[in-house]
Amino acid sequence: MIIGKVSGSASPARAKIGRDVAARLDADPAVRRAKVETAQMYTVPGFFDDAECDMLIQMIDSNSRPSTLLASSEDPEYRTSHSSDLYRWDESIWAIDQRIAALLGIPGDHGETLQGQRYAVNQQFRAHCDYFHETSDYWPKMQETGGQRTWTAMAYLNDVPEGGATWFPRAGIRFKPKRGLLVVWNNMAADGAPNYDTLHEGMRVLEGMKYIVTKWFREEPWIRDIIPTYTSPGIENAN
Ligand SMILES: O=C(O)CCC(=O)C(=O)O
Numbered sequence: 001m002i003i004g005k006v007s008g009s010a011s012p013a014r015a016k017i018g019r020d021v022a023a024r025l026d027a028d029p030a031v032r033r034a035k036v037e038t039a040q041m042y043t044v045p046g047f048f049d050d051a052e053c054d055m056l057i058q059m060i061d062s063n064s065r066p067s068t069l070l071a072s073s074e075d076p077e078y079r080t081s082h083s084s085d086l087y088r089w090d091e092s093i094w095a096i097d098q099r100i101a102a103l104l105g106i107p108g109d110h111g112e113t114l115q116g117q118r119y120a121v122n123q124q125f126r127a128h129c130d131y132f133h134e135t136s137d138y139w140p141k142m143q144e145t146g147g148q149r150t151w152t153a154m155a156y157l158n159d160v161p162e163g164g165a166t167w168f169p170r171a172g173i174r175f176k177p178k179r180g181l182l183v184v185w186n187n188m189a190a191d192g193a194p195n196y197d198t199l200h201e202g203m204r205v206l207e208g209m210k211y212i213v214t215k216w217f218r219e220e221p222w223i224r225d226i227i228p229t230y231t232s233p234g235i236e237n238a239n
C-alpha cells in the first residue's frame, strides 16, 4: 500500500489479467460496471447474504487488532480502524474466498488472506492506493509473495447510518456502504502499471459502526510461501 503518487512499471502479464477479469465481469449479469473512465470498477449488489454478513461481522468482532500500514505515515489518524485476518482454512471463509475468486476468474491462491475491518465513529482510512510502490523497501519482499496487487474486492457487511463511504477522488466516484454490496476494481492501468486514479479513501464514520471485508489479489500466487512444509527430522531438505 502506498501513500501519494508513485509509479511502477508496465507489465504485459498484469495487463492481460486486467483484460481477462474485465471480460468475465462484463459477461456476468449480476455485475454492474461503474461509470468511471479511468479505472476498471464494478459493483455486485447483494453479493453476500444476511447470514454471511452476520457471520463475518461476528468473526471480525471476535478477532480484531489495530489496523496497520506498509508505508509509514506521520499522521496517527491515517488508518484508525481495526483489522482481522480471516482464517483461510476455516470452512466458511474458504467458501467465501472461492466465491470471490470465481467471480473474478483469478485463482484463489493469488488472493491474500481475507481481511475484515471495523470502523467505529470517527475512524477512517485516509486516501491511499492498494498497489505496492515498486521502489519501496518492502517491494522485494512483496515480489517473493506474489508480486504486485492487481484487483481488489471489498464488501460492506452492514448499512452505516452516516459516513463511511469509500471515495475515489481521482476517478470521481463514491460508494455508500450497503449491506452485502461488493465493489471490485483493478489497481492497474491498461498497460499493467499501477493506476494512480484508483486512489481511494474509507471516509470517516459519523454514526454507527462500519464493517467490511477486503480481498487483495496478487499477480502471481501469494499462498505458496505461507504453507508450512513438513520436513522430517534428520532428513536434509532437498532445496
Ligand atoms: O473502508 C473503506 O471504505 C476502504 C477500505 C480500503 O481501502 C481497503 O481495505 O483497502
Ligand SMILES: [Fe+2]
Residues within 6 Å of the ligand: 128, 129, 130, 200
Ligand atoms: Fe484500499
